[in-house]
Amino acid sequence: MSHTFDYDIxxxxxxxxxxxxxxxIIKSKRIAIAGMGGVGGDHVLTLARLGITKFNLSDFDEFGCENTNRQVGATVDTYGQKKLDTMIAMAKAINPEIEFKTFPEGINEANTEEFLKNADCYVDSLDFFALEARKRVFRLCAEKNIPATTAAPIGMGTAYLNFLPGGMTFEEYFRLEGYSENEQYLRFFLGLTPAALQQAYLVDPSKLDLANKKGPSTTIACKLAAGVTGANVAKILLNRGDVIAIPYGLHFDAYTNQFKKTWRPGGNNNLLQKLAYKLAKRKMNI
Known part of the structure; x- marks a missing residue:
């Protein structure tokens, strides 16, 4: 058994x-990942074990005790440490040959183009509430013909959407402009999860706190999201297999044992989405 690192082995x-x-081919590709928290950390480690050797990574935050339930880099030993530094160290422990281009200030208007430079695929891991940064990144991905993926950790499952070059854009699907901040959060959530498989077991809806930008989450969802993302990134990079792209999406829920392929032509402008938005807005008093 070898005890020294060799890529091929x-x-x-x-x-x-x-x-x-x-x-x-996988070894030669570069992946951009924004956010090293819940799903971001798992994405980095999953793709590192797939054999990716080039990453553009961003995050400005530090680990805290509140991250312990779901963020792979959060341990009592990393509380107070930068998430970006921690995840880089963990990825280098998998493959010391990985090269990183880092953005420790996070994603902003001044550095988003540089963040996406030479990226073969963008993996969205921004905080749910970071909509302005998310809109900017996806807009640039569309302009630069960079495939962009998002696998949302929802309950004990994951809802997955692909935005491919030449296809429907993030804004065309979610249609966020012209709405208040809380309305945009709601529209983003409903667009991510049109099948709403998680509704059956959400025991305390009050824990979705838009005012303080907090919501419930599980490590189960993060692990599933990373696995689904890794498989689809491989297919995108290798141009192999059927890649589901919006207005189609996938939602798998391990708790309810359900899998749905969703189809929302028109995105949030779809009649079903409009009805869901109207009902949810009334229920949440937005």
Whole structure:
């Protein structure tokens, strides 16, 4: 058994599911990931174990005790430490040859173009409430023909959407402009989860606190999101297999044992989405 790092040996167990030539393609690609918290940390480690060796990463935050239930980098030893530094150290422990371009100030108007430079795919891991940054990143991805993916950790499942070059854009799907901040949060959530599989077991809806920008979450959802993202990123990078893109989406819920392929032509302008928005807005007094 080898005790020194060798790329070909380290990722040899991938071979069979991908070819040796495809593994070398994966090795050459660069992934941009914004946010190193709940799903972001799991995305980095999953893609590092897939064999990705180039990352553009951003995060300005530190780990705290409140992150323990779901964020892979949050331990008693990392409380108070920068999430970005922690996740880089964990990824380098998997593959010391990984190269990182880092954005420790997070994503802003001045650095988003640089953040996406040379990226072969963007993986969205921004905080749910970071809508302005999210809109800016997805808009630039569309302009630069960069595939963009988001796998939302919802309850004990994940809802997955792909935005591919030449297809429907983030804004065309979610239609957020012209709405108040809380209305945009609601529209974003409903667009992520049109199947709403998680509703059956949400025991305390009051824990979704828009005013303080907090909501319930589980590590189960983060792990599922990372797995689904890793599979789809591989398919995108290798141009292999059917990649579901909006207005289609996927939602798998491990708690309810349900899987749905969703279709919302027109995005949040779809009649079903309009009805869901009207009912949810009334229920939440927005």
């Amino acid at each position: 380290a990722f040899s167990r991938n071979i069979g599911w991908v070819t040796e030539a495809e593994q070398q």
